[in-house]
Structure formats: structure tokens, C-alpha cells
Amino acid sequence: xxxxxxxxxxxxxxxxxxxxxxxxxxxxxxxxxxxxxxxxxxxxxxxxxxxxxxxxxxxxxxxxxxxxxxxxxxxxxxxxxxxxxxxxxxxxxxxxxxxxxxxxxxxxxxxxxxxxxxxxxxxxxxxxxxxxxxxxxxxxxxxxxxxxxxxxxxxxxxxxxxxxxxxxxxxxxxxxxxxxxxxxxxxxxxxxxxxxxxxxxxxxxxxxxxxxxxxxxxxxxxxxxxxxxxxxxxxxxxxxxxxxxxxxxxxxxxxxxxxxxxxxxxxxxxxxxxxxxxxxxxxxxxxxxxxxxxxxxxxxxxxxxxxxxxxxxxxxxxxxxxxxxxxxxxxxxxxxxxxxxxxxx
Ligand SMILES: Cc1ncc(COP(=O)(O)O)c(C=O)c1O
Numbered sequence: 429x430x431x432x433x434x435x436x437x438x439x440x441x442x443x444x445x446x447x448x449x450x451x452x453x454x455x456x457x458x459x460x461x462x463x464x465x466x467x468x469x470x471x472x473x474x475x476x477x478x479x480x481x482x483x484x485x486x487x488x489x490x491x492x493x494x495x496x497x498x499x500x501x502x503x504x505x506x507x508x509x510x511x512x513x514x515x516x517x518x519x520x521x522x523x524x525x526x527x528x529x530x531x532x533x534x535x536x537x538x539x540x541x542x543x544x545x546x547x548x549x550x551x552x553x554x555x556x557x558x559x560x561x562x563x564x565x566x567x568x569x570x571x572x573x574x575x576x577x578x579x580x581x582x583x584x585x586x587x588x589x590x591x592x593x594x595x596x597x598x599x600x601x602x603x604x605x606x607x608x609x610x611x612x613x614x615x616x617x618x619x620x621x622x623x624x625x626x627x628x629x630x631x632x633x634x635x636x637x638x639x640x641x642x643x644x645x646x647x648x649x650x651x652x653x654x655x656x657x658x659x660x661x662x663x664x665x666x667x668x669x670x671x672x673x674x675x676x677x678x679x680x681x682x683x684x685x686x687x688x689x690x691x692x693x694x695x696x697x698x699x700x701x702x703x704x705x706x707x708x709x710x711x712x713x714x715x716x717x718x719x720x721x722x723x724x725x726x727x728x729x730x731x732x733x734x735x736x737x738x739x740x741x742x743x744x745x746x747x748x749x750x751x752x753x754x755x756x757x758x759x760x761x762x763x764x765x766x767x768x769x770x771x772x773x
Contacts, residue, residue: 481621
């Protein structure tokens with residue numbers, strides 16, 4: 429049951445399946461996917477791969493797992509991964525790069541987490557100098573969570589991929605919220621397959637499925653990935669019940685992400701006018717990041733909680749709100765009213 433009273437903007441992972449999705453799930457044809465016998469999982473993997481111009485897909489329990497499997501596919505212990513300092517793979521995956529792959533990380537400082545080809549080029553280690561770890565992988569995130577939903581255009585991605593190709597480096601995408609970017613740019617998702625070697629797509633964020641992410645890549649990469657998934661304990665049996673939700677979400681929940689982005693933009697516009705808000709990051713997709721003045725994050729969140737509104741602290745004086753499938757127009761109006769009415773002495 430969806431709770432219409434509580435407005436939960438802590439993340440777009442909090443959504444619950446609606447009637448159509450639940451119907452798709454209960455009607456799914458399933459089998460043991462570890463034995464390669466679940467037709468719905470196979471359909472989801474194939475559909476997602478085609479959507480991004482890739483050869484094959486691998487359904488996994490989480491975006492953390494799809495990212496970590498990709499990193500393990502591309503690296504060896506002692507090699508190095510280039511990513512931005514705001515990257516989810518570095519900040520929020522429990523040190524998994526070191527734990528799972530024994531690799532080190534070279535952190536870049538792109539504005540709002542968006543790195544450039546020049547930055548990448550300057551940070552690739554000389555493979556002939558034995559002092560340095562061998563650079564093994566470049567990883568982008570689109571949209572950038574910690575960057576407040578900032579995104580790359582295809583032209584920016586293409587330029588970075590050219591540098592990677594010149595240095596024979598694979599390029600991975602953490603595409604947890606890539607559809608939020610695609611509905612903004614209007615770009616064709618199939619183009620992504622030309623630039624990335626592996627892509628992680630989360631279905632449990634903006635697309636609203638209860639559990640699941642898909643790793644995309646060449647047949648060979650996915651074959652390796654399937655073995656790593658098993659080792660990590662991510663082989664799932666009748667996972668078709670979840671995969672059916674994924675197929676449903678790809679068919680019904682992509683275009684509507686425009687609404688989430690528009691509602692986030694509206695929240696950003698209103699926040700900008702409020703006396704207790706110090707600054708609002710540009711709102712490019714469905715994430716609103718803002719800092720407070722004259723009130724602590726704790727007090728601000730408590731005041732919202734008293735109105736049945738949940739948000740999350742994101743750093744010492746900043747708040748994050750994320751719009752999603754279960755955040756309606758009516759809830760937006762109620763939120764804006766509360767934000768306008770509260771004041772801090
Ligand atoms: C950008 C990004 N990548 C990856 C993940 C990991 O997804 P999961 O929570 O399914 O492990 C998240 C989760 O919030 C995310 O925001």
C-alpha cells in the first residue's frame with residue numbers, strides 16, 4: 429500500500445510498485461536463473477542491452493553489485509581506477525573497489541562531478557614507469573548523485589571515450605539515473621553503446637522497481653560478470669518476478685521521468701526565494717541540493733518531519749531532496765506550502 433500522507437524525498441529508491449507493476453510481477457513466467465532458465469530475466473537483460481546498443485545484460489540485485497562487477501571485470505589487483513571524487517563507486521560502495529578488486533582510485537575534481545577529457549588524459553599513469561599503478565579503467569556517473577543530478581551530454585561522453593580508446597582504457601558508466609539525463613537531453617540511449625564498455629542501469633531508482641539493476645556489456649564481459657556475480661552471492665533463482673517489474677518499468681516509467689525533473693526544478697525555484705536557504709545547486713534532473721543558513725540540518729529536518737515530510741542531510745549544512753514516481757503533483761503543492769510557511773527564529 430502506498431502511503432499518500434508521508435512525502436518521502438530522501439531518495440528515489442523509496443518507491444513501492446503500483447497495481448500495473450504488481451500485476452506484471454505476479455503474472456511473470458519464471459525459472460531458475462542460476463541454471464539459465466528464467467525467460468523473464470533473459471527478456472529484461474536483452475531489452476535493456478538493446479536499449480543501450482550493447483550485446484548482453486546481467487540482472488543483479490543492486491547498482492552497487494553491477495558497478496563492482498564491472499570494476500572487477502576491467503581491473504587487476506594493484507591497478508587504478510580514474511573517477512571523480514564525488515563518484516558513488518568511491519564514496520558509497522563500502523570501499524568495494526579495494527575490497528573486491530584490490531584496485532586503487534585516482535580522484536578527479538570535476539565541477540559538480542563532471543570530468544573532462546583533459547582531466548582524464550592528465551591522470552593516466554605512464555604504463556612504462558614501474559613506480560605507478562597501471563591505470564586500468566575510467567568510470568563516469570550519469571547523472572551525478574553527489575553533484576546534485578548534474579549530467580553529461582553525449583558529446584562530452586564521446587570526447588572522454590576518445591581519450592580512453594587512445595590509451596586502450598575501458599570506460600564504465602554508473603548509469604543509476606541515466607534515464608533522468610536522457611529525458612532532458614532527448615539523446616538516443618542506443619548511442620551509449622558506442623562509447624562505454626560496460627554500463628550499470630538501476631531499475632530501482634527513478635524507474636520504480638522494488639529490487640534490481642542490469643549490467644550491460646559485450647557477450648564476453650557479461651560471461652565474466654556472470655561468474656563474478658555468482659562468487660559475490662548475487663545469483664538469484666526465480667528472479668523473473670523482479671525482472672517482470674523491470675520490463676514493465678522500461679515500458680511505462682521512462683518518459684514520465686520528465687515530471688520528476690520538472691517537480692525538482694520547481695522545488696529549487698521556490699527554495700531560492702526562502703530566507704533560511706543559503707544556496708541551491710542548479711537543478712538539472714530530479715535531485716535538489718541546497719544549503720541552509722540560520723538553522724541546523726537537524727532542526728530543519730525535524731520541522732519537516734512534523735509535517736510528515738522526509739528529506740536527508742547531505743553534508744554538514746546541506747539537504748538533499750529527490751523526486752520520484754511516488755511524489756505526486758498534490759504532494760509537490762503541499763511541500764511548497766510547508767517550505768513557504770515555516771520560519772526559524
Ligand atoms: C549514482 C548511484 N550509483 C549506484 C548506486 C547503488 O545502487 P544500489 O543502492 O542499488 O546498490 C546508487 C544508489 O543510490 C547511486 O545513487
